[in-house]
Amino acid sequence: xxxxxxxxxxxxxxxxxxxxxxxxxxxxxxxxxxxxxxxxxxxxxxxxxxxxxxxxxxxxxxxxxxxxxxxxxxxxxxxxxxxxxxxxxxxxxxxxxxxxxxxxxxxxxxxxxxxxxxxxxxxxxxxxxxxxxxxxxx
Numbered sequence: 001x002x003x004x005x006x007x008x009x010x011x012x013x014x015x016x017x018x019x020x021x022x023x024x025x026x027x028x029x030x031x032x033x034x035x036x037x038x039x040x041x042x043x044x045x046x047x048x049x050x051x052x053x054x055x056x057x058x059x060x061x062x063x064x065x066x067x068x069x070x071x072x073x074x075x076x077x078x079x080x081x082x083x084x085x086x087x088x089x090x091x092x093x094x095x096x097x098x099x100x101x102x103x104x105x106x107x108x109x110x111x112x113x114x115x116x117x118x119x120x121x122x123x124x125x126x127x128x129x130x131x132x133x134x135x136x137x138x
Contacts (some may be wrong), residue, residue, distance in 0.1 A: 009125055014086060014087045014088070015084045015085060015086045015087060016084065016085045016087075016127070016137070017082070017083075017084050018042060018082075018083040018084065018085070018114070018116070019116075020038065020042070020080050020081070020082060020083045022079055022080075022081065022096070023038045023039045023042070023079070023080045023083075024038065024039055024077055024078070024079055024080070025037070025038060025075050025076055025077060025078045025080065026038065026039060026076075026077075027076070028072070028073065028075060028076055029045075030063075030066050030069055031066075032047070032063065032064050033045050033046055033047045033063045033064075034046045034050075034061070034063040034069055034072065036075065036093075038080060038083075041116055041117055042083075042114065042115070042116035043113075043114070043115050043116065044083070044091070044093065044112065044113075044114050045112060045113045045114075045115075046063050046091075046103050046111070046112045047063060047109060047110060047111060047112060047113075048063070048103065048104075048106040048109055048110075048111040048112070049061065049062050049063070050063070050101060050102060050103040050104075050111075051100075051101070051102050052072065052099060052100070052101045052102075053099050053100070054097070054098045054099045054100075055098070055100075058100075059071070075095075078095050078096070078097070079095065079096035080093055080094065080095055080096070081094050081095065081096050082094045085114060085127055085135060086135070087134070087135050088105065088133055088134065088135070089104075089105030089111060089129040089130060089133045089134050089135050090102065090103065090104055090105060090129075091103040091111070091112050091114070091129070103129070105129055105130075105131075105132070105133040105134070106129070106131060107131060107132050107133075108131050108132075109131055110128050110129050110130070110131065111129040112128075112129050113126070113127065113128050113129075114126070114127045115127075125137065126138050
């Protein structure tokens, strides 16, 4: 079984598993991106089109079209059961209600960024999806 590193991340078979536990979405931000803040210490900022919803009812969203994001306001206080970042540049976030948020790599732009700093421990991590696919950790 894979061990968590100093930042609390677990690396497993081409992906990183974020240390979410049963995390809550404590804040949503809308500008030219769509951002979820989890338990006030992990920030997921989505900058390219993405999908969200339960299997069979997945919807497509464009983060730069703020009015179209209105259906996502219900994610405030939602429980996240898992979040993983694949090394090909894909982000998947699963919610307790069965819905899944997925961001695919973009050919021209960073599709998303994920940053976190474990509370009271001062350990942190940053990821960015590389244009054209792939992932960088810094």
